[in-house]
Amino acid sequence: MNKLSAFGKGSIILVIIFLASLWIFPMWQIDLRAPQYPGGLSMKIWINDITGDVDIINGLNHYIGMKTIHKADFREFVYLPVAILSFMGLGVVVLLLNRRIGYYLWTAVFLVLGLFSFYDFYKWEYDYGHNLNPDAPIKVPGMAYQPPLLGYKKMLNFEALSQPHVGGWCFILAGVLLLAGCYYERRKSTRL
Amino acid sequence: MKRLSFLMICCAVLGSMQSCKMKNTESAVSGDAASKVYVAPGKYDEFYNFVSGGFNGQVTVYGLPSGRLLKMIPVFSLNPENGYGYSEETKDMLKTTAGYVPWDDQHHLELSQTNGEHDGRWLFANANNTPRIARIDLSTFKTMEILEIPNSAGNHSSPFITENTEYVVAGTRFAVPMGNEDVPINSFKQNFKSTATFVRVDKTTGNMDIAFQIMLPGMNLDLSHAGKGPSHDWFFFSTYNTEQANTLLEVNASQKDKDFIVAVNWKKAEEYANAGKGKRLPAGYVHNTFDEHTQNTTSTLQKDVLVLDPKDCPDMLYMIPCPKSPHGCDIDPTGEYIVGSGKLAALIPVFSFTKLQAAIQNKKFEGVYYGIPVVKYEEALYGEVKKPGLGPLHTEFDAEGNAYTSFFISSEVVKWNIKDLKVIDRSPTFYSVGHLMVPGGDTKKPYGKYLVAYNKITKDRFLPTGPELAQSAQLYSIEGEKLKLLLDFPTFGEPHYAQALPAQKIKDKSTKFYDIMQNKHPFIALGEKNAKVIRQGNRVDIYMTAIRSHLTPDNIEGVFVGDEIYFHVTNLEQDWDVPHGFAIKNNANAELLIMPGETSTLKFIPDKQGIYPFYCTDFCSALHQEMQGYLRVSAKGSNVPLKYGTNATDTAAVLTAQK
Structure with missing residues (x-):
């Protein structure tokens, strides 16, 4: 019996729905707060876009020599939607094949995709925070401005809080569901 | 009995004399007035x-x-x-x-x-x-x-x-x-x-x-x-x-x-x-x-x-x-x-x-x-x-x-x-x-x-x-x-x-700033690339931009005594409460205070040759003091060509040479 359980099949559909939410909600949100910005500034990262107070943040960053953020500079906004869409398509195939091995492989693909996305995001943040214009008017020795991947960080007069938005939570939930699915399928297969 | 009532009348007269004092602020203000008008920091007035x-x-x-x-x-x-x-x-x-x-x-x-x-x-x-x-x-x-x-x-x-x-x-x-x-x-x-x-x-x-x-x-x-x-x-x-x-x-x-x-x-x-x-x-x-x-x-x-x-x-x-x-x-x-x-x-x-x-x-x-x-x-x-x-x-x-x-x-x-x-x-x-x-x-x-x-x-x-x-x-x-x-x-x-x-x-519904895309000012410089200086006879139009923390152009030459100079300054900012000011030395005129997304024009007719600094007058940023520039005014008829810019390319050249 290598066929998927009802839970396994249901989870595939749920994962696809969760991932579809990435086109409706942002993935990640970075909130900034400074004394001069009582209402705060916020930047929302979507699967294919970056929105929020990007212009204002770009204007501020020139003091410390950070690069300006432009949607066109992100190849990810092209690759990521294609990758996620393909992954969702693959899910339909796994569902139709109805084999446990397909489910395990699909989960593995998700983990690779997820880890690579986080690594890529981190790499961009590192470059954004470290690769500074040497002519910048404000230079603080030893200071880097890498925003946190997750959580809170204070940088000069700014406090930054980075956390998943609805889309991001759905993505994480999809991962949790897949791992739970694997565990369940595995237990079911060994018991029988 | 009579004596008692007389005493009472005396007391009443004395008492009323007390209340006959002319009214002043102290007697006009009652105890809780302060709390009624106190608007705590960060709170707004009601009207x-x-x-x-x-x-x-x-x-x-x-x-x-x-x-x-x-x-x-x-x-x-x-x-x-x-x-x-x-x-x-x-x-x-x-x-x-x-x-x-x-x-x-x-x-x-x-x-x-x-x-x-x-x-x-x-x-x-x-x-x-x-x-x-x-x-x-x-x-x-x-x-x-x-x-x-x-x-x-x-x-x-x-x-x-x-x-x-x-x-x-x-x-x-x-x-x-x-x-x-x-x-x-x-x-x-x-x-x-x-x-x-x-x-x-x-x-x-x-x-x-x-x-x-x-x-x-x-x-x-x-x-x-x-x-x-x-x-x-x-x-x-x-x-x-x-x-x-x-x-x-x-x-x-x-x-x-x-x-x-x-x-x-x-x-x-x-x-x-x-x-x-x-x-x-x-x-x-x-x-x-x-x-x-x-x-x-x-x-x-x-x-x-x-x-x-x-x-x-x-x-x-x-x-x-x-x-x-x-x-x-x-x-x-x-x-x-x-x-x-x-x-x-x-x-x-x-x-x-x-x-x-x-x-x-x-x-x-x-x-x-x-x-x-x-x-x-x-x-x-x-x-x-x-x-x-x-x-x-x-x-x-x-x-x-x-x-x-x-x-x-x-x-x-x-x-x-x-x-x-x-x-x-x-x-x-x-x-x-x-x-x-x-x-x-x-x-x-x-x-x-x-x-x-x-x-x-x-x-x-x-x-x-x-x-x-x-x-x-x-x-x-x-x-x-x-x-x-x-x-x-x-x-x-x-x-x-x-x-x-x-x-x-x-x-x-209070406006926070003007949408620069709605700015239809005839002398707008929409972006630093569009900053320029144009001479027509003795009229000089300077299309200038202001953004934290520089004015573009900030070096201008080829202007002469008696020219009618118009500084058309566009504030490129699109954020709340980031006005820029503009003033130039010896101008027999006022200053400008330009709101984000706005273009304003200041007229200046120099009557003596010299170098005239201009600068942002509204403390806009940490580099506000650096937000300045120079206008060179030459004697009438002198041979100084019209030249303007931020000399950004020059700076880059110098840096490369140093490396």
Whole structure:
């Protein structure tokens, strides 16, 4: 019996729905707060876009020599939607094949995709925070401005809080569901 | 027994002597006043209070109940602080048929209304000296329009409005001959006229234009107010100097027992105007409008005005006798009661609109004044408030049927009931109150809660500042039966009338910055790439941009003594509260204060050669002090080519060379 359980099949559909939410909600949100910005500034990262107070943040960053953020500079906004869409398509195939091995492989693909996305995001943040214009008017020795991947960080007069938005939570939930699915399928297969 | 009662009388006398002490602030302020006016840091005031600036020509905005100054809106006077009246875009706002008039005397304000309630769209302001009416936009707090009033002098009974802002009125305080005719001053009675001008207000844009002028006999129109509800079709103007004196008015205009309140049926006047009963008379007046998109003023000279002569327009005007040189002419929220305030009288007459209509119907007239029927005093009178105080000036209302009248001579505000005309309470003012104001107190729906007295005399109210003092205003709570003094606060210029509305009505639609994509200024530099300098003859146009923290271009050469230089500075910022300033050395002009997304122009004609630094004057950022540049001005005829830029490429070259 290598066929998927009802839970396994249901989870595939749920994962696809969760991932579809990435086109409706942002993935990640970075909130900034400074004394001069009582209402705060916020930047929302979507699967294919970056929105929020990007212009204002770009204007501020020139003091410390950070690069300006432009949607066109992100190849990810092209690759990521294609990758996620393909992954969702693959899910339909796994569902139709109805084999446990397909489910395990699909989960593995998700983990690779997820880890690579986080690594890529981190790499961009590192470059954004470290690769500074040497002519910048404000230079603080030893200071880097890498925003946190997750959580809170204070940088000069700014406090930054980075956390998943609805889309991001759905993505994480999809991962949790897949791992739970694997565990369940595995237990079911060994018991029988 | 007798001895005991004698003792008791003695005690009573002693006790009353204690309470006979003259009232001062300490005795006038009760314990919890401080908490009632305390607006904690970060919290907002409950009301916007728009206060006329009097002889400073501007409008000031205070928060209530704190009395904190929020803004000064330049209207009729130059304001070097932000370049109003100096910049090329705004200087025409002060244009009149007499050229550029840099100052005026701003007395009264009126917020636009719909159905007799504040709609939070516009604020109207009058200019008393060179007759004008201005319209201020309440989303930008900017003067958008100024209309000159012809055939008038001393535009005092203005800018009062009808219930739906159909009309804003102007009235002549100093009667003058029509059409600037040259006549002897003592021919006042034959040649001098007063006019009541009705200015139409466009429902959507707010743009003003003179619909018609009613020509009245020469006298002084003082204040006015429109009817509401049942009296919607009527407008009431108080008058003095119906004696028609042209000299020493102090005595000569105070002879008659009664002057008049002029009741104008403006609906009827409108019908006559539409039916062609008026005459188009030549009269020059200037109309200035500011366009938010091109950010420029358009000035047009109008050539004539439609004048209605009461002789040709029966049933349009009636006179109501009113004691002793009335000032305020105020209509209660129901529209039934007309309160006249004879400033030399010791009583307040209250007229009934219903009785007035009946008197007109039944022709209960006591005579005519220059052909205008004068209604019998008693036939229009509802009743008199007896012994309210001395020198009533102005009355406002609350929503509970009470009236509040200011008394200049006896220096107090008095609360009385409209129905039974009984005085309820009185409270001293420090000192000699002119106008008073209850939020929404002249509308159909007063908000009540507070009363502000705008006093004419300050003396010892604040720390002394030499002979010239700020004015003093006083805030009272009117929530209870008794008036409670809460706060003193200084005001600038000399406030006359004021208006207040709940902050809620306008605060959320306040503009934060101008969308630069909507900027249609002919000299905009949309982005640093479009910054440039263009010479045409001796005119030099500099298309400059400002963004934290540099001006582009910041090095300019090839400009000569005597050139007419125009700095068109575009603020490229698109964020709240990031204005940039602009000033250049030795400029016989003011500075610019440019809001985000805006373009403003400063003219400069250098008369000596040299290097002229220019810089941002508004502390915009950590590198504000670096936001500067140089203009090289060479002798006329010298051979210096036009050159400009930020020299960014040069800097890069130097850096590469160093590496």
